[in-house]
Amino acid sequence: MNKVWKALDDPTRRRILELLRSGPRSAGELGAEFDMSAASMSHHLGTLADAGLVEREKKGQFVYYELNTTVFQDLLEWILAMKGQDR
Amino acid sequence: MNKVWKALDDPTRRRILELLRSGPRSAGELGAEFDMSAASMSHHLGTLADAGLVEREKKGQFVYYELNTTVFQDLLEWILAMKGQDR
DNA sequence: TAGATATTTAGAATATCTTCTAAATATCTA
DNA sequence: TAGATATTTAGAAGATATTCTAAATATCTA
Numbered sequence: 001m002n003k004v005w006k007a008l009d010d011p012t013r014r015r016i017l018e019l020l021r022s023g024p025r026s027a028g029e030l031g032a033e034f035d036m037s038a039a040s041m042s043h044h045l046g047t048l049a050d051a052g053l054v055e056r057e058k059k060g061q062f063v064y065y066e067l068n069t070t071v072f073q074d075l076l077e078w079i080l081a082m083k084g085q086d087r
Numbered sequence: 088m089n090k091v092w093k094a095l096d097d098p099t100r101r102r103i104l105e106l107l108r109s110g111p112r113s114a115g116e117l118g119a120e121f122d123m124s125a126a127s128m129s130h131h132l133g134t135l136a137d138a139g140l141v142e143r144e145k146k147g148q149f150v151y152y153e154l155n156t157t158v159f160q161d162l163l164e165w166i167l168a169m170k171g172q173d174r
Numbered sequence: 175t176a177g178a179t180a181t182t183t184a185g186a187a188t189a190t191c192t193t194c195t196a197a198a199t200a201t202c203t204a
Numbered sequence: 205t206a207g208a209t210a211t212t213t214a215g216a217a218g219a220t221a222t223t224c225t226a227a228a229t230a231t232c233t234a
Contacts, residue, residue, distance in 0.1 A: 009096035040193050061201040061210050072170045083159045148180050148231040
């Protein structure tokens, strides 16, 4: 969970996740949405992948990234526990 | 929301929130649970308060901290949107 | 009031994070 | 195969975060 919280603590990475809601996108396609070098984008994508929030799939010369929604379950439970205050 | 994500990206602060689930506690009571100076604890509590995740109330020489669960609603919605993938 | 206790603020040291450029690797196409 | 495109890796600069000690502020109690 530590890596998940870390990964989510960055506006660029959260925006990447939001973009991926509409389906898988390549590193280049994602990068086109940001004013940032491809290397920096790759770094962010690596952070998200490390945390398990996205999965990568190489297709020819492109690398596609896709949301992995299963990881959000733990987050959700933590937050629900906080909201519920033990209930 | 930026400050909220930032505040949650630290194990000490998340643990503080978990401790507060059982009710308000003073800075000193919270500090006793960690191997950390009172000054550092105060810093973390300030970060949580800035993000709106806790509220402070001074009572005599003590300062009590209490969970503010309303802030978790936005987080919850963001995560549910991610899990739902637009559905 | 003086001293003790609780907490915060100030300032500094160290570690971590974000971003960059340059270079490396992989794949595609003429 | 050579060159073009896509992506990642390496290494460094600058910004931000975490923690500490020392000192400041507020409140309590003898």
